[in-house]
Amino acid sequence: MFTGLVQTIGMIEQRDRQHLTIHCPDLVALIAIGDSVAVNGVCLTATQITDTNFVADVSPETLGRTNLDDRRLKYVNLETALAVGDKIGGHFVSGHIDGVGILNEINLVGNSWELGFTAIPDVARYIVFKGSIAINGISLTVSYCNDLGTEFRVAVIPHTYENTTLKYLHIGDRVHLEGDLLGKYVEKFLKVGSLPTLGMPLPTITPEFLASHGY
Template identity: 50%
Template structure:
């Protein structure tokens, strides 16, 4: 589990087979290396990978064919781009973003990016199976970065986020141009809500009905 607060930037290159070398390039690499251990989980552009070998300035991990197929890590252009890096959440650590699982739901695209006086306003498209979890003021992970949805256009399946200058400069968002692909992960809370609403509450008696309805919510003090 991660928080979506990027700790360092790195590069990723193939070593043959499914093995990849991730090298740190930012000034904050010591933040990751100081307690990195064999078997640890690291989010690479929002994709949870396992550390298999520790190097002087990075680590080696395996990205399965399915991971490469369903995320931007498998795209040829990926080898020439920076990747965002975050180690897994420790018990007792601060949660400054939101709960990010490192399980990418789908690939989106940058539609536009415009600099304002206080931020960068970036618009992304999302496939329908990801867009269903997007709500205004809700959370979404873009390349592993925890961001807040400013606006959402359900007809176009596009959403906008406001990125502060620090986040823009310290992540690979600054490398994106319109048309570039990004990894998207919807908020895990939305997925559980959808599950409960569509499948009902298994703790209720079958004779009482399983659907979560306004009447059920009222009976249990939610309305």
């Protein structure tokens, strides 16, 4: 589990269909073999560590759902896993991205930046106005979205822009998107159906049902 607060920017030194070697001398001291590290928002496991680099294994599933095999991708956001008792300054980020979005707009507004993205429906349903979203592992707040959530914008302060890979993005670039974990559970609970292993019907969630249960 992560919070979406990027600790440093790493550089991909080597990649193949099974491994990523990431140069991050200011972070390796915090990583042990077997630790989870969010790499551009994707949860990977450190399998080798040197004084300046760590190596993470990647599976065909990971490469098929992310842009980590894109040879143009050089710099990545890095965050080590959340420890019990740590401050949660962003929001809960699992590192299991929902899909890839496209950057379609960059505007300088005052001294901050406004970035616009297109999202696929699998992600869009979790995007709400003033809700949280992780973009390349960065916890950001949605400043605008259309009714479907397929088009949305985020406002980015100078500190975040300069200390993450957002500053390297260009129009048309692909980014990793992860919707708010809480929204996914709410969606699951609101669905009408049954518990397949028990054959138990689930009640329909209505205003009357919530009122009768004290909400």
